[in-house]
Amino acid sequence: MPLPWFPSVVMFPLSLRLSTVFVLLVSLPVALALFATNTYRGLLGGLGMLGQMALILYSARLMGSAYLQSLSNRFSNAQLLAEVSESKNNADQLNARLNEQLHLQRMVEKNLTAARDQAEEAARSKSEFLANMSHEIRTPLNAIIGLTHLGLQTELDARQRDYLGKTQLAARNLLSIVNDILDFSKIEAGSLVRSEEHTSE
Numbered sequence: 001m002p003l004p005w006f007p008s009v010v011m012f013p014l015s016l017r018l019s020t021v022f023v024l025l026v027s028l029p030v031a032l033a034l035f036a037t038n039t040y041r042g043l044l045g046g047l048g049m050l051g052q053m054a055l056i057l058y059s060a061r062l063m064g065s066a067y068l069q070s071l072s073n074r075f076s077n078a079q080l081l082a083e084v085s086e087s088k089n090n091a092d093q094l095n096a097r098l099n100e101q102l103h104l105q106r107m108v109e110k111n112l113t114a115a116r117d118q119a120e121e122a123a124r125s126k127s128e129f130l131a132n133m134s135h136e137i138r139t140p141l142n143a144i145i146g147l148t149h150l151g152l153q154t155e156l157d158a159r160q161r162d163y164l165g166k167t168q169l170a171a172r173n174l175l176s177i178v179n180d181i182l183d184f185s186k187i188e189a190g191s192l193v194r195s196e197e198h199t200s201e
Contacts, residue, residue, distance in 0.1 A: 027053045130185035137178050144171040 031049035034042040148168035152161060 027056075127185050130181060134178050134182040134185075138175060141171050141175045141178065144168075145175065 027049050031046045031053070034046035034049060036042070145168055148164045148171065151164045152168070156164065
């Protein structure tokens with residue numbers, strides 16, 4: 001795509017050349033003609049023409065230097081803008097990757113939190129179920145143990161006492177199993193308090 005200042009780059013050396021040709025082909029013969037008159041006015045006019053020629057050439061040189069410096073600055077600014085634009089694009093890409101990684105990290109944390117909450121809820125439900133079931137089972141077992149104990153305090157024949165004794169023993173064994181289940185659920189929930197038994201030799 002052509003740059004907007006491209007015609008200026010082409011036309012400026014051409015105008016410089018045209019001014020130089022004009023000075024050499026037009027002003028110089030005029031100055032020589034004035035010198036050839038061998039008059040005071042001709043001498044002054046020739047000197048004036050030569051001074052004007054020198055001024056035009058010097059001005060053209062200054063303009064050329066200034067224009068070349070302007071072009072150099074313009075190229076430097078264009079290169080600087082290109083580097084700044086490239087740096088901005090790189091920064092935008094890094095920000096996009098960082099935002100994507102942060103989004104993925106938030107999603108992972110959200111999933112982990114949801115999984116932890118589900119696991120805690122499942123453990124809590126299990127513990128509550130076991131506690132309720134253990135309570136519901138222990139209540140009638142305690143009643144059986146208590147009633148069989150009272151029954152054994154009455155007058156019974158050998159067979160009846162054997163039946164009540166076995167019933168009481170089975171109830172106590174079942175109650176022990178239920179207590180173990182309840183303790184296991186407390187261990188899983190982390191709420192079991194260990195009691196230290198002091199034994200003496």
